Amino acid sequence: MKRRQFIGAIGSSLVCWHSPQLLAASSTALNAGTRPKVVWIMLRGAMDSLHAVLPMGDPALLKHRKNLVSAVKEGMHPLERGFALHPSLKTFAELYQRKELITVVATSSGAKTRSHFRAQDILESGFNQADAESGWLNRAVDAYQGQSLAVAHSLPISLRGQHASQTWYPDKFAPSTEDLYDRLQGMYAGDEQLQQSLSMGLETQEKLGDMQAVKRHHQFANLALSCGKLMRADNGPDCSMLELDGWDTHQRQANRLARKFSELDQGLASLRKGLGEQWQNTAVIIATEFGRTVAENGTGGTDHGTASALFLAGGAISGGHVYGQWPGLDKSRLFDGRDLAPTSDNREWIAALLAQHWQLNRQQLNTVFPQLSPVDINLIKSAGV
Amino acid sequence: MIQAAVIAVNRFGLGARPNELAQVALDPKAWLFKQMTSLQFDNQIANTTSAFEMFSAHRKTRTQRRKSQAAASDAMMENKKPSMAAAEMTNYGKLMRQTQKALLVDGFWQSVQTSQPFSMRLLDFFSNHFSVSTSTVQLNVLGPLLEREAIAPNLFGQFEDLLIAVIKHPAMLLYLDNPYSIGPRSKAGKKNNKRGLNENLAREILELHTLGVDGGYSIDDIQSLAKAISGWSVSHPRDAKQQGFVYRENFHEPGKRFVLGKSYRNIYGEKGVRQGEFILKDLARHPATARFVSHKLAQYFISDNPDTALVNAMANTWQKTNGNLHAVMTTLIEHDSSWQPERQKFKTPREFVVSTLRAIEAKPDKPRYFFKGIIYHLTEMGQQPFEAGSPAGYSNHSDAWTGSDALMKRIDWVNKLNAVTPKSSTNVLTLAEQLFADTLSEQTVLTIKRAESAKQARTLLFMSPEFQRR
Numbered sequence: 140m141k142r143r144q145f146i147g148a149i150g151s152s153l154v155c156w157h158s159p160q161l162l163a164a165s166s167t168a169l170n171a172g173t174r175p176k177v178v179w180i181m182l183r184g185a186m187d188s189l190h191a192v193l194p195m196g197d198p199a200l201l202k203h204r205k206n207l208v209s210a211v212k213e214g215m216h217p218l219e220r221g222f223a224l225h226p227s228l229k230t231f232a233e234l235y236q237r238k239e240l241i242t243v244v245a246t247s248s249g250a251k252t253r254s255h256f257r258a259q260d261i262l263e264s265g266f267n268q269a270d271a272e273s274g275w276l277n278r279a280v281d282a283y284q285g286q287s288l289a290v291a292h293s294l295p296i297s298l299r300g301q302h303a304s305q306t307w308y309p310d311k312f313a314p315s316t317e318d319l320y321d322r323l324q325g326m327y328a329g330d331e332q333l334q335q336s337l338s339m340g341l342e343t344q345e346k347l348g349d350m351q352a353v354k355r356h357h358q359f360a361n362l363a364l365s366c367g368k369l370m371r372a373d374n375g376p377d378c379s380m381l382e383l384d385g386w387d388t389h390q391r392q393a394n395r396l397a398r399k400f401s402e403l404d405q406g407l408a409s410l411r412k413g414l415g416e417q418w419q420n421t422a423v424i425i426a427t428e429f430g431r432t433v434a435e436n437g438t439g440g441t442d443h444g445t446a447s448a449l450f451l452a453g454g455a456i457s458g459g460h461v462y463g464q465w466p467g468l469d470k471s472r473l474f475d476g477r478d479l480a481p482t483s484d485n486r487e488w489i490a491a492l493l494a495q496h497w498q499l500n501r502q503q504l505n506t507v508f509p510q511l512s513p514v515d516i517n518l519i520k521s522a523g524v
Numbered sequence: 525m526i527q528a529a530v531i532a533v534n535r536f537g538l539g540a541r542p543n544e545l546a547q548v549a550l551d552p553k554a555w556l557f558k559q560m561t562s563l564q565f566d567n568q569i570a571n572t573t574s575a576f577e578m579f580s581a582h583r584k585t586r587t588q589r590r591k592s593q594a595a596a597s598d599a600m601m602e603n604k605k606p607s608m609a610a611a612e613m614t615n616y617g618k619l620m621r622q623t624q625k626a627l628l629v630d631g632f633w634q635s636v637q638t639s640q641p642f643s644m645r646l647l648d649f650f651s652n653h654f655s656v657s658t659s660t661v662q663l664n665v666l667g668p669l670l671e672r673e674a675i676a677p678n679l680f681g682q683f684e685d686l687l688i689a690v691i692k693h694p695a696m697l698l699y700l701d702n703p704y705s706i707g708p709r710s711k712a713g714k715k716n717n718k719r720g721l722n723e724n725l726a727r728e729i730l731e732l733h734t735l736g737v738d739g740g741y742s743i744d745d746i747q748s749l750a751k752a753i754s755g756w757s758v759s760h761p762r763d764a765k766q767q768g769f770v771y772r773e774n775f776h777e778p779g780k781r782f783v784l785g786k787s788y789r790n791i792y793g794e795k796g797v798r799q800g801e802f803i804l805k806d807l808a809r810h811p812a813t814a815r816f817v818s819h820k821l822a823q824y825f826i827s828d829n830p831d832t833a834l835v836n837a838m839a840n841t842w843q844k845t846n847g848n849l850h851a852v853m854t855t856l857i858e859h860d861s862s863w864q865p866e867r868q869k870f871k872t873p874r875e876f877v878v879s880t881l882r883a884i885e886a887k888p889d890k891p892r893y894f895f896k897g898i899i900y901h902l903t904e905m906g907q908q909p910f911e912a913g914s915p916a917g918y919s920n921h922s923d924a925w926t927g928s929d930a931l932m933k934r935i936d937w938v939n940k941l942n943a944v945t946p947k948s949s950t951n952v953l954t955l956a957e958q959l960f961a962d963t964l965s966e967q968t969v970l971t972i973k974r975a976e977s978a979k980q981a982r983t984l985l986f987m988s989p990e991f992q993r994r
Contacts, residue, residue: 184976256951256978293944308943319980323935323987326971330989332870332926339928387976 174285175420175455175496176370177378178410179276179297182403182427183259184318184386187441188448189433189479190396191228192242192461196221199468203434204441210393218242220461227400230408234452238459241518243449243488245463247481248428253443255387258428263296265486265508273300275486275507276378279493280304282503285377290366297380305376307369308362316385317395359383363406367413370421381406386427390438407452419454422496422519426450426485432477433468445478449485455496457520462488487514495519526961528552531863534994536825537641539879542950542958556857559640560850563647563676569626572673572694575665576759576767578623582616583761620664627668628909629895635874636881643679646853648874649824650675653817654690654733655917656699658910666695667910683817683847684808687733688801691725692769694758700725700915703757705750707777721777726750728915734807736816745784751777752788753800771797784810814842821856823920827868831861865963867993870922873905875994876934880986883959884945904933938986942979952981964990 190207193215194200201208215223216232222244224232234240249267250258257269265275277300280287287304289295298304320341327334359381366379383403388395403425411418430447446466451458464482466472474480491513493499504513529549533540536556540548548555638644651671658664674693678686690696697703705722706713713720726749730741755776759766776796781788783803791799807813818838822830834856841848841855856862871879877898888894902908906925912918919925952972956964968988975981985991 255976256981259977291943318976319935319939319983322971322975322980322984326968326984326988329965329967333931333989333992336926336928336931340932343928344932384977384980389974 173420174377175422176376176414176417177276177279177493177496178366178370178421178423178453179378179380180403180406180423180425181259181262181295181297181380181382182386182425183382183384184255184388184427185258185429185431185443186386186399186427186447187388187392187396187431188244188427188446189431190392190441191225191400192218192244192448193223193225194221194244194465194468195223197465197468199470203468206439207393207435207441211397218461219459220465222461225396225400227397228404230404230411231450231452234407235459239452239454239456240458241451241456242461243451243463243483243485244461245446245466245479245482246426246449246485246488247446247483248426249484249486250429253429253445255428255443260296262426262428262485269296271296271299274298275489276380277302277304278507279497279499279503280378282499282506283377283493283497285497286374288366288369288376288379290362290379290381295380295382307365318385318387321390359402360405360409364409364413367410367415367417369413371413371415371417375417381410388431389436389440389442392435392440421453422455422492423452424449424489424492425452430479433473433479434477445474446481447479449488451488451492451518455519455521457517462514462516483514484511486511488518490514491516492518525549525552527865527963528863529555530961530963531865532556533641534867534879535862535869536645536857538635538638538644538875539641539882539991539994540959541882541885542955545958545961553857556642557854559642560680560853561640561643562679562681563634563640563643565634565672565676566630567672569630570623570665570669572666572669572768575623575662575669576694576761578616578619578665579662580761580763585616617661620661624658624664624668624910625896625899626892627665627672628899629892631668631671631909632878632895632898633891635878636886641882645825645875646679646849647671647676649821650679650686650690652912652917652920653820654696655912655915656695656910657913659699663695663699663910666693666698669693670695678849680850680853681848682808683813683842683849684805686849687729687808688804690733691729691753691804692756694768697725697756697758697769700728702753704775705754705756706775707751707754709779710754710777711774712772713775713777721747721750721754723747723750726753729804729807732916734804734816735810735812739810739812739816741784744782748781748783749800749803751779752781752783752803755796756800783807809843809846811839811843814839814847818842818852820920821852822862825856825869826862828921828923831859834859834861867990868922869994870925871992871994872918872925873902873907873930873934874909876992877902877905877937879991880938880941883955883986884941884982886945901933901937905930905937934992935983935987938983942982952978952985955982956985959985960990964988 193208211226214226216228217223218235231240248258248262250261252258260269260271263274264270274297276287276297281300281302287298287302289298289304289306291306291308294304294306323337324334327337363381366381370376370379383406385399410423414421426449427447430444431441432444436442466480466482472480486508490504490508490511493507494504494513496519526549529545529552532548532552532555533544635644654670656663656667656670658667670690670693674689675686678689701722702725704719706719708720723746727746729749730739730746731737735741755772757770757772757775759768759770773793773796779790781799781803786806788799788802819830819835822835822838837859838852838855841851845851899909907918956972968990972981972984975984
């Protein structure tokens, strides 16, 4: 049954690729050559990896988060080694089947802090200490002598530094996320008037048939689609960065994450669509600043944790695997008695990807991520050929 | 002292710039007193003279066009090109709107950068007290000039000088229909009895600018004042000698005037303008005006329902000094009830936007483009500059600004601002402390601390009750 659905999906995407518009686009793509491309998607707010890549094979999982797991027991997508993807991650599952997705479990960003701001700065700069003036992707694309694009209003730290990067963002309102409204409501607890105005404003938005929510939901997908199209153009950038926020799920996370995962999933699907044939030359890196507590908290959410997961996707990826040593969820194995323990560093994987995909040498890698060794695993299809 | 400094910069000013608070804390009242001088603006962008030159240039082309129209229609018959008249017309409107934008952008930029935020707030107050809206193309440019030419130089002088400067400014005369108000027994009135007095300006002077609606004036007072200021007009676009205000003796109703029981003698000739000026002077010093404007000032700066003792003290000063604004504002600053810790006012959209830009020390790459965007957002939040749509101006009451849609628009704007402004290297909590010292509630600090990103933390700071109120 699953297999048939899968074949159906391929069939429909083939139909899509043969529409005249995209045929024209794909011929441009051929002209654009076959330079390997990198897309960096940063998830801000600490994505709960244990809800994205569920370690179903770990007997301790249900002890820590029975309610959260039972919310997704229908429609999970099984992976190797007893892991499974959240039901909303349909494109991820499809790519996994096509051997275009790698999941690395129990990775850390190298940040030894549970502060979002600092950890995000560290994840972006790629050093052990945050440096707001130099980002890892900037140093990497500088070494590669390529071009870069940030899909943002202003340059994020990841792309700050010596190498000049373009920024692009459609001139519309940045979306006010659900999460922000929640926090504002909390902050207005002592201010009746503001609280009332906000509640009424939110009610009106809801009455408008959730139009704005739908629009927001599509916004990331639209950005990803445009990003893909820009990248496949002649002389298009060799790498780009996209950001998706709203992952800080302290409360009622089951429903919220179902929506967030589907937003991310549609974004990845749109990126692939936008890239067209260039998807074959592309490696997408998806990571977050840290993970969340193993146990669910009293409000149906999870709090700031340590290790999370890393996704590598794309036509260039030699995928269909779940990598990373699994530390186990037994109480005794938890970091600080509460978090998933990190067994590797995101940067070791990204470094390997850059070495294999962009042929950066040891010396160059050392400027991107000082004093870190790339993992010794083939992540890229053509690597070693 | 630091709490008083927070009050000084927020309640009396336009919000702190980072690193400003410590300096203000040395002596918050002295910091306010030091600012109490008139404001100056760049008159190169436009001034009454240049505005009237634009009108007359436009008139000329229009006359030429009309002359050539006949020829043009003949030409049309012969299948030649039609006239360019329509294009010229749009160009004029466009030029006026562009000039208006340039003035608004400059005014906004001044507010963000100013080292006299208290004076700037008082300017905003009087600009709204003497509100004009864009009802004609000319007022696009003249509206903002009223603020710059008539109000800014008279901010801390005698109220009567401010009042007379405002009423004689072409923007006010045109907005409230005085240029063609003609006394029935004037030379022009006798010649053409179809045209007559227009009481609009006189009525609003009494009701909105001076005594207030309960100030105890009658319909006769309105008519008398209207007669006294008949002939207060603006130069004709054809007139190359004079630009702006002109006194037209032949429009002026001759004779004695009685206003509020006092008689004002007839003055012949060029000096007839002084009859109206004498009445305005007395109106400016009237006890009802002292009470009305003092109350409105206290309501604007301190509280929707200001303390009676404060209003009385200000009105007393007003009467003792014949309406010296420096003295009245000093009383406001010196009064204890101006310094209560409770934040009783909700910022207007303009106050909110300016204080946010001051907090982040906005230095846009393309200021013109950036501030044009700001004007759009102010419109969305319900406070388009010079478009109150009524001579009463925008509401002085907080309730006017706390609506749910306006609040959602504020959230959207801050979100967008944070997206377009490069992330500052200052930690948001540090910035919060620079702006508010230790006066933020635990709830606010905690919410900012727990934000999921620095951008979100900034949005939360600017949307906090402490930032929204003052």
